[in-house]
Amino acid sequence: MEKYYVVKYSGQFGFIKPWTAVRDSETFSQQFLTPSIVEGIEKKLFPELLGVHGIRKIVGHRLSYSQISSQQEVIQTRGWNSTRQGKQILFERPNAILIRGVLHEPILHLAFENKEDAGKAFSQHVCLCRNEDILLPEILEEVQQVDFESDAESYSGYELVFEKNEKSFLVGYNRLTNEAMYGWLKIVGSPVKYF
């Protein structure tokens, strides 16, 4: 029986931008992690892998949350606009209003095959896409692989399985390689805790 070492992280908020959100006044958070997000989390936990391509240590994950709550906030353009006023040049950075669906109390389980890796991960925090959305480690457990795959009580959540089959859909483009990323959504138990 193969064993997994699972680290549970939890935090207050999380937001994962859907790749298609480009001119929005309202955006929900994605409820799953894409391959490049998992790779990014892994590189944060194991900086020695920075030069290595692909996901090497995280063998599974599960993301759940209590609910999505909509927050209204001000966003800015990503650069300065300039207009000429006579001899002077006016620089401005306009605002807009965005209603952003934020994951409330997200819980992330990361599974490792190696106990040492899990131990290293357990000593650090991770973020869900925005660096203010800190998730802190809570417990490190040793579980049977089958339990992690199927225990709907303890490991409920969304997991995007990174493979291309008929159920898969395009989840974005890899930040490093520009390649299209595909996956299908596996749902274990009831990932949304409150409704």
Next chain:
Amino acid sequence: MITTVVGRTFLEAYNKKYESNKSPKEFFEEVYFELFYNHSKYMQWITNSPFVQMKSGQKPDTLTSDERKEKLENLFSKVENEEPDGSFALGFPASETKEYASTSGLVSDVKLPTTSDDVYLSWIGSGLGIGVAGGFSILFDDPEITLKTFEGWQVYRKYLNDNSLSKLRGNQINTWNGQWLTYSLDSEVFREDFDFTDLQTQKIFEVNATLIEANTVNWSALFFSLSQLYPKGEKTGYVYGFGQTNKTIGFIPFYLKSGSRIIEVYRQLFGSFDTDKKRFEALFGMHIKRACELGSIGLQALRPEGITKYMGESKNLSFSKPDDTLNYFAYKTWLTAMLTKNKEEITNYTLELAETILRYRNQGTKNDRKTLIDSKLFASKTRRLFIEALIEMIKDLESKDLEIIKQLKDEVHLMTNEEFAYFCTLLKFDYAFVEKKS
């Protein structure tokens, strides 16, 4: 972007089905443009796109065929020469060539190469969006669904060009798609030789003195129809809204088997399916945004909107209004489906319990038992309060009824809070039902 992906899926399916080999541009020019824009009434209005940019004096409904061709050429030249932006590549970011748009902060700096094919496909994909109530549309990256939607385009065009329907509004392609799919996939109502009157009776079109327009369909009605196409299936849908600015809900799994499940539970509970199906199905489904907050759309999202006011409250169905009986059927069906999610057998256990409780109440002489049942037992917000009310009942019960209530107490004790909420509401409705019958 996502419209391109769906457009590509459709075009492949189209070429296969109609044995053609059209490139995205060819399809756009020969089919899409001809259907959508080469008429006095457009099927789709895209703000700022070449098709709606008028020279002074021009109006969309009085354009000549040459003027329309010119607008098509304008689009072609934009596609060939300019960076794609939201005004002519649908679902793409706003242009940044002159200045940063206020939404530019959302755009990732990953540079994606976009070909001109992608731009034409984005138009095709956007025409395939299925509009539902609440201002959202759904895209399914699925050959069958997109081909079915495409068949509907021609029907809409036929009605737009019909002289006797001059009041019919154009530019409603997404709304129309929703109605068309719901109607054409429902094998029980769809007729091969339908005419406009049929569609009007189905409430697909709203006709009044000055205007005829397509109504927006509820997502649950679409869901029930799609579940006839994929009775055991599960499809990932992309939920969004395009406009001046966009709305992105994102990828939501649709458990279409839940739709079939509701019908199956209904049949097992009440025998044949002889109620007014449309009215029955219309009861299901919360607001699309609330449904999407659940992360996936299945049984839970189908929760009848009206049921919430009865949960955890002493309020009950009165059966004095004619709608109450249909509501009772729908609520009971949904609650039973929720409670027996993983089990096969569907029993009328709660109905038997309701009879026991009614018997208990009728054996009392004063009003204290009625008060206990209505405002304590059924108004319980937690399992503890419910069990306390049961314990109060137990002292007055004997033999068989005592056994039943004791067993109920044990079962409630083992339920999760979620299950309890459904169970208690179901029991309450059944109680009101047997009370009315007696």
